[in-house]
Amino acid sequence: FQTRYYRDFLGLIFAIDEVNRSPDLLPNITLGFRLFDSCMFELRATGGALTVMSGMRNPAPGYDCHEHSHVVGIVGELFSALSLPIARVLGVLHVPQISHGSTLSALSNKINFPSFLRTVPSNMFQNTALTRLVGLFGWTYVGMLVVDNDAGEQGGQVIRAGIEKAGSCVAFLEKIHLSYSMAQIQRVVDVIRKSSVNVIILHSPEVHVKVLLDSLYDEGVTNKVFISSASFALRLGIFSRKAWKVLNGTIGLIPSTGAMPGFEEFLGSLHPSRYNKYPLIRVLWEKAFSCRWPGGETQENKTEPAVFLPLCTGEEDLGGLVPSLFEMKDLSYTYHAYLAVFAYAQALHSLLLCQAPTEKSHYGTCGDARDTQPWQVLNYVKRTPFRPNTGEPIAFNADGDIPAAYHIVNVQILNGSFNLVKVGRFDPEAGDSILLDISSIRWNERFSQVPPSMCSTNCRPGSWKAPRRGQPICCYDCIPCPLGDITNTTARIIKATNRELSFILLVSLTLCFLCCLIFIGSPSPMTCPLRQTLFMVVFSISISSVLAKTIMVIVAFKATKMHSPLRKWLGPKIPRTVVALCTTAQVGICGAWLLLSPPFPQVNAEIEKHKLIRECHEGQSLFFYVTLGFMGFLAMVSFFAAFLARNLPGSYNEAKLITFSMLVFCSVWVSFIPAHLSTKGKYTVSVQIFAILASSAGLLACIFLPKCYIVLLRPDRNSRERITKLVT
Numbered sequence: 069f070q071t072r073y074y075r076d077f078l079g080l081i082f083a084i085d086e087v088n089r090s091p092d093l094l095p096n097i098t099l100g101f102r103l104f105d106s107c108m109f110e111l112r113a114t115g116g117a118l119t120v121m122s123g124m125r126n127p128a129p130g131y132d133c134h135e136h137s138h139v140v141g142i143v144g145e146l147f148s149a150l151s152l153p154i155a156r157v158l159g160v161l162h163v164p165q166i167s168h169g170s171t172l173s174a175l176s177n178k179i180n181f182p183s184f185l186r187t188v189p190s191n192m193f194q195n196t197a198l199t200r201l202v203g204l205f206g207w208t209y210v211g212m213l214v215v216d217n218d219a220g221e222q223g224g225q226v227i228r229a230g231i232e233k234a235g236s237c238v239a240f241l242e243k244i245h246l247s248y249s250m251a252q253i254q255r256v257v258d259v260i261r262k263s264s265v266n267v268i269i270l271h272s273p274e275v276h277v278k279v280l281l282d283s284l285y286d287e288g289v290t291n292k293v294f295i296s297s298a299s300f301a302l303r304l305g306i307f308s309r310k311a312w313k314v315l316n317g318t319i320g321l322i323p324s325t326g327a328m329p330g331f332e333e334f335l336g337s338l339h340p341s342r343y344n345k346y347p348l349i350r351v352l353w354e355k356a357f358s359c360r361w362p363g364g365e366t367q368e369n370k371t372e373p374a375v376f377l378p379l380c381t382g383e384e385d386l387g388g389l390v391p392s393l394f395e396m397k398d399l400s401y402t403y404h405a406y407l408a409v410f411a412y413a414q415a416l417h418s419l420l421l422c423q424a425p426t427e428k429s430h431y432g433t434c435g436d437a438r439d440t441q442p443w444q445v446l447n448y449v450k451r452t453p454f455r456p457n458t459g460e461p462i463a464f465n466a467d468g469d470i471p472a473a474y475h476i477v478n479v480q481i482l483n484g485s486f487n488l489v490k491v492g493r494f495d496p497e498a499g500d501s502i503l504l505d506i507s508s509i510r511w512n513e514r515f516s517q518v519p520p521s522m523c524s525t526n527c528r529p530g531s532w533k534a535p536r537r538g539q540p541i542c543c544y545d546c547i548p549c550p551l552g553d554i555t556n557t558t559a560r561i562i563k564a565t566n567r568e569l570s571f572i573l574l575v576s577l578t579l580c581f582l583c584c585l586i587f588i589g590s591p592s593p594m595t596c597p598l599r600q601t602l603f604m605v606v607f608s609i610s611i612s613s614v615l616a617k618t619i620m621v622i623v624a625f626k627a628t629k630m631h632s633p634l635r636k637w638l639g640p641k642i643p644r645t646v647v648a649l650c651t652t653a654q655v656g657i658c659g660a661w662l663l664l665s666p667p668f669p670q671v672n673a674e675i676e677k678h679k680l681i682r683e684c685h686e687g688q689s690l691f692f693y694v695t696l697g698f699m700g701f702l703a704m705v706s707f708f709a710a711f712l713a714r715n716l717p718g719s720y721n722e723a724k725l726i727t728f729s730m731l732v733f734c735s736v737w738v739s740f741i742p743a744h745l746s747t748k749g750k751y752t753v754s755v756q757i758f759a760i761l762a763s764s765a766g767l768l769a770c771i772f773l774p775k776c777y778i779v780l781l782r783p784d785r786n787s788r789e790r791i792t793k794l795v796t
Contacts, residue, residue: 079402083409148172148219168404176467189472199230215272216243237540281311296320317512324473336387415449596684612650616643661691729770
């Protein structure tokens, strides 16, 4: 018997009493309930659901052939593993099921689970929050514990994939279950003790982990920090003092809750004389007051002879014990059971009054209070908004879920006193960021600040990272570089994006800006041949440098393995060759232009009447468009290569910057061609100067402004480890 779980049941009864007292909700109709304990077994949970719906003592799948049951819906199960088999059966029978604790995202699939709804958020958002917490604290090497069932398997894989996608590694993923033998539990303890990780992700209902936590304490493993999912209930009464010693400093997620006015007074008014209405109230009484009822033992007295316990009288005062006994500071899951009752009550109210579920819905039917069918209630509960006595209206979405929000809590044990402190919040409806007050977090006795959790420390300059065979990429050895092969590791962001090419690109862009000066002034036999050819050659150097950068980005990310054949192409030879070949090709085209049909100054009297316009005749226009087309070809190759490489891993992937810069460049020069053809005289020169300045500025801004931002404003990102953590 656990007071924590019994509190959920009492929350359900409290909601039923509120509905029955309400003059506006189901007037002249009294709600009732039937209770069934699954005892944490899937088969018993499924059998219990069928028993409740059949109206008989034994489960009967063809329950509608027997006595009609007055039960029109089910609240539960708390755990996803138990809700799964129930939801499969009830979906076939079109019986509504509202869970107050099952978070498995697969249950949102309405094809497989058409009658399943829940008043807690899907763990799709929880998994996102866990992954972001790992990244927020800078942990790159963590362990994982998941429950050994379908829910744990699916949730664990999603969390692991998110952690690894963010660039961190999972040292181990161990399974745990309450049915495990001590030998199996000891094996998991040995894995945790021998691992160098300081942080462990815990994705399991608490009942499966109790024995493991006690065993960790017995083995002296109290220096790990746990990050628990919402399925792990952080409740004082569930765990032993040993377990809380291990859990001290834990960061956990709990579903956001609302107020339940009058619930504490309701709990204080409970009395064992009303055991017909409140099943197990006498067991609660024995647990609360360490006493025994005359006439025999109960579950709570089996650990010691009943003769040593005083008799329960029924005169004991429960009111003073309510805050601590029922842990009233956190009503998660109890509040969600409370919501489930109001969801059913509002659906029944609309059904019996022949109201459409929503204002926009044309669906409406009438129900008979004496012969209401579960399928009718299911149609209404999916579509009818509901609200408890306080708070905003709530509605299930198309997946049967409600809006998601989580509190982030910290387990703090001070002077033997247990405290669950809210230190943050994650609300996907309001944005993807986590609000977290790190200064309010208290870690375990080993750590006074955020604990590190990494497999290997950063390598010092003059050494390289050698991956350890058979281990995650976060694990490596720092090997001294061979003599004469030591490189400067302090040229961080510039070196990460190929320093030599960056210098060439900067110089060529500077010359591009200066080329505009040749277009200004009176045309002469010297400036006319030079202005187009010089501009084309300098711009080709710029674009070929960008192309070389793109190629090196792709090669660098494809050659991350130590024995990859691509590693021999990582030197400066390839970018130098690319720039030299592209520039030589453009110089050859411009040379042919100057030899066969060089530009020359001329006086044009046809542009404007009564005016002589001195201009440069470009010679054979074919050469102008060939040189421009060659630049466009280089730009398009760079654009497509960078676009295909934009999703390569890495904390600094320059392919995205190159993609955008080439997009700007191509947009400017594609717009230039019709503008050039439609203008004459000095306006033609102005259009080309604008195109030169715009494309040069676009390249400069798109490629170099992000570097300047990192170097000047975000120096924390300007480190070799930050830039290359996903590559090495």
